[in-house]
Amino acid sequence: MPAKSNYVANATPLFSILSPAQCEEIFLAAEEVLERTGVTVHDEEARDILKKAGCWLDGIRVRIPSAVVNQALNSVPKRVTLCNSRTGSRDVLLEGNNAYFGTGSDTPFTIDPYTGRRRRSTKQSVGWACKVIDALPNLDFVMSLGIVQDVPLLISDRHQFEAQVLNTSKPIVTTAHDIYGFADIIEMCEIIAGGEEELRRNPFMTLYAEPISPLQHAWEAASKLVLAARKGLPVVYTPCVMAGGTVPATMAGVLTNGLAESLSGLVINQATREGSPFIMGGVFTIMDMSSTIFSYGSPEFNLLMSALADMAHYLKLPMFGTAGCSDACVVDEQAGIEAALSIAMTALSGPNLNHDVGYIEYGSTSSLEYLTINNDVIGMARRLVRGIKVNDETLALDLIDKVGPGGHFLAEDHTMKYFKTETYYPELINRQRYDAWKENGSKTLFQRANEKVKDIIENYQPEPLPQDVQKRIRAIVERAEQKVH
Amino acid sequence: MSNYFEDLAHSVIAGQQDRVKQLTQQALDAGTDPVEIINQGLISGMNVVGARFKVGQMFVPEVLMSARAMNGGMELVKPLLVGQELPSAGKVVLGTVKGDLHDIGKNLVGMMLESAGFTVVNLGVDAGPQKFLQAIKEHKPGVIGMSALLTTTMLSMKDTIEVLKEEGLRNKVKVIVGGAPISQDFADEIGADGFAPDAASATDLCKKLLA
Numbered sequence A: 001m002p003a004k005s006n007y008v009a010n011a012t013p014l015f016s017i018l019s020p021a022q023c024e025e026i027f028l029a030a031e032e033v034l035e036r037t038g039v040t041v042h043d044e045e046a047r048d049i050l051k052k053a054g055c056w057l058d059g060i061r062v063r064i065p066s067a068v069v070n071q072a073l074n075s076v077p078k079r080v081t082l083c084n085s086r087t088g089s090r091d092v093l094l095e096g097n098n099a100y101f102g103t104g105s106d107t108p109f110t111i112d113p114y115t116g117r118r119r120r121s122t123k124q125s126v127g128w129a130c131k132v133i134d135a136l137p138n139l140d141f142v143m144s145l146g147i148v149q150d151v152p153l154l155i156s157d158r159h160q161f162e163a164q165v166l167n168t169s170k171p172i173v174t175t176a177h178d179i180y181g182f183a184d185i186i187e188m189c190e191i192i193a194g195g196e197e198e199l200r201r202n203p204f205m206t207l208y209a210e211p212i213s214p215l216q217h218a219w220e221a222a223s224k225l226v227l228a229a230r231k232g233l234p235v236v237y238t239p240c241v242m243a244g245g246t247v248p249a250t251m252a253g254v255l256t257n258g259l260a261e262s263l264s265g266l267v268i269n270q271a272t273r274e275g276s277p278f279i280m281g282g283v284f285t286i287m288d289m290s291s292t293i294f295s296y297g298s299p300e301f302n303l304l305m306s307a308l309a310d311m312a313h314y315l316k317l318p319m320f321g322t323a324g325c326s327d328a329c330v331v332d333e334q335a336g337i338e339a340a341l342s343i344a345m346t347a348l349s350g351p352n353l354n355h356d357v358g359y360i361e362y363g364s365t366s367s368l369e370y371l372t373i374n375n376d377v378i379g380m381a382r383r384l385v386r387g388i389k390v391n392d393e394t395l396a397l398d399l400i401d402k403v404g405p406g407g408h409f410l411a412e413d414h415t416m417k418y419f420k421t422e423t424y425y426p427e428l429i430n431r432q433r434y435d436a437w438k439e440n441g442s443k444t445l446f447q448r449a450n451e452k453v454k455d456i457i458e459n460y461q462p463e464p465l466p467q468d469v470q471k472r473i474r475a476i477v478e479r480a481e482q483k484v485h
Numbered sequence B: 001m002s003n004y005f006e007d008l009a010h011s012v013i014a015g016q017q018d019r020v021k022q023l024t025q026q027a028l029d030a031g032t033d034p035v036e037i038i039n040q041g042l043i044s045g046m047n048v049v050g051a052r053f054k055v056g057q058m059f060v061p062e063v064l065m066s067a068r069a070m071n072g073g074m075e076l077v078k079p080l081l082v083g084q085e086l087p088s089a090g091k092v093v094l095g096t097v098k099g100d101l102h103d104i105g106k107n108l109v110g111m112m113l114e115s116a117g118f119t120v121v122n123l124g125v126d127a128g129p130q131k132f133l134q135a136i137k138e139h140k141p142g143v144i145g146m147s148a149l150l151t152t153t154m155l156s157m158k159d160t161i162e163v164l165k166e167e168g169l170r171n172k173v174k175v176i177v178g179g180a181p182i183s184q185d186f187a188d189e190i191g192a193d194g195f196a197p198d199a200a201s202a203t204d205l206c207k208k209l210l211a
């Protein structure tokens, strides 16, 4: 063995949008926004907390000194772990560049896998979605993929959580209408985990809230940040900003404004209780100035996502990203193109908890076929990220010499040992030769996905919750229902 | 004069506020009828803008620049309209319904309506039935527009319509609705007069309802 010095290897591909100096510039700009312009906070309790932490109040307008932001960045954990709700297994480690994928939440519409028609989402459609997510190996966590609309709407969040937790054991990122909805959902989770502390130690859910751009924290959002901190449970805080609409049209302006919103949310959370788990979000995109949609598939959406991931790594904050979604109104070529780009870029830049896989129609509709196709895309992207290992064994010089010119590698031990680990085999993507494909019914990718979805709905059994636990969850749903009557 | 009006309309379309002001002032100095300036220059320019936006030839910020340019001209003409009403396509009271904080879509609808010559009263977010009721009594609009982006808050649209019925005002005002979870079916179900999927069609809808 020779001594090999000054050798640099890329264990994975290297990919970044912003340099550390650019990250610093944007971070300092966001701190300046918070000191100079500040934010509005529409919750009295949160304002009191901020005042005690050293912020400057002027009515509901709160300006935040940079030192207070820095303190929050120091106290927030650099990692958050999410667990399997049945086994407690610590599966999802939100730290560094780990990229996990999951679905998005409350779409008003969904494509029915049996009729192909766009319809309002229901408790059943959410249950189906969770079953499918549970069965797909490349999906790591769950958001509902629909808002339940066939129950009393004011407490539909409780039904929605029940539909989710009965049908999947993967971690759940959950929305709720308000803190009362969250309180009930947390109670359900504590029953499942076996107690308050057990849930805190092995959380299988995270709360979800959003500021309102530009620079506003509504009562709903601020109170959720406070509640999460008091409970010691993780919270995702995710600004949904539109370049040219609610934030500047320039990409750097988008990042600065969005980051200022996230950091002020972080301050509310950490000032309530230092050390609370917090996951910085951000769906940063453009408003299409012709149709006025909030775009889920534009190149700027991908660029901003990757840039925000660079920011999150620079600040050492766990991050909630977005990928596998589309502006297309049906699952067509456009949907495929947009998912492939966003999933690949996300996997390469490494935000941690990446949601909205399965959204079409700019976040208004969900499709289980799209989700299932994207399960393959995620697998492909993960293969890209594994990069190329270069060493004596993988260079295979002895083998190349042994086989020599004109031979083949098919029956070699070395091939047997590596062909499966070096290659990714997608499930639904076609690599059949023409005649075999024709013999199998000449099916499109969408048709194959539809068959798989129906097969999962009809035959897959998620790990059930114990009967008594199911009953106690039902009781909470019913209690909420009684209150609205 | 026809060339002059063309020039004015073009400046509105190009969003050149200074040029619009300059041309308007020139016309006024030359003794042109203010109503002519509005109808043949300012509004006729804005009509082209509206049509181009609808077919994707102009973008939102361009439309808003044009509207700003038009308003620059309007400000100069207004004081001279002694005794005459400023021509308006109609009055619309707009709001995002109770419990809902999504407002950028509703604001866009408002801006587009204004660009098309409507007078808009914007009630902001979290507007419940009583707020709409008061606004109707105070402003006497031809149309009220409710925006909701949440399935939980869209129910409030129905409440508002019911309150209007109780107060005997339902026949005095047209009701339109819009937002992500809203559909034509839903609009029919709650007894609204119309639904619009985007800001451009909301403008067309209001024109149709008030024609």
Ligand code: B1M
Binding pocket: A104, A105, A106, A107, A108, A147, A175, A176, A177, A208, A209, A210, A211, A212, A213, A220, A238, A239, A240, A241, A246, A287, A291, A292, A293, A294, A361, A362, A363, A364, B099, B100, B101, B102, B103, B104, B105, B106, B108, B109, B144, B145, B146, B147, B148, B149, B150, B151, B152, B176, B177, B178, B179, B180, B181, B195, B196, B197, B198, B199, B200, B202
């Ligand atoms: C009167 O006549 C008319 C006629 C036409 C009308 C009209 C009225 N109103 C609108 N139109 C039409 O013309 C407009 C212009 O062309 C159009 O308006 P739009 O508003 O559609 O278009 C805008 C220009 C651009 N589009 C948007 O601004 C909406 C985009 C999405 C992504 C969205 C955003 C940006 C936001 N959100 Co919200 N948000 C989503 C949206 C996804 C989607 N597919 O719509 C939706 C609507 N959100 C949702 C949710 C769940 C939520 N959001 C919330 C918050 C927010 C933000 C604050 C972050 C932000 C809004 C910021 C703001 N100032 O408005 C929360 C609710 C807060 C509250 N109480 O209101 C929260 C509950 C999330 C949470 N748990 O915290 C989902 C709806 C679920 C449901 N219950 O139905 C949602 C579909 C996303 C999803 N897939 O989960 C047309 O609809």
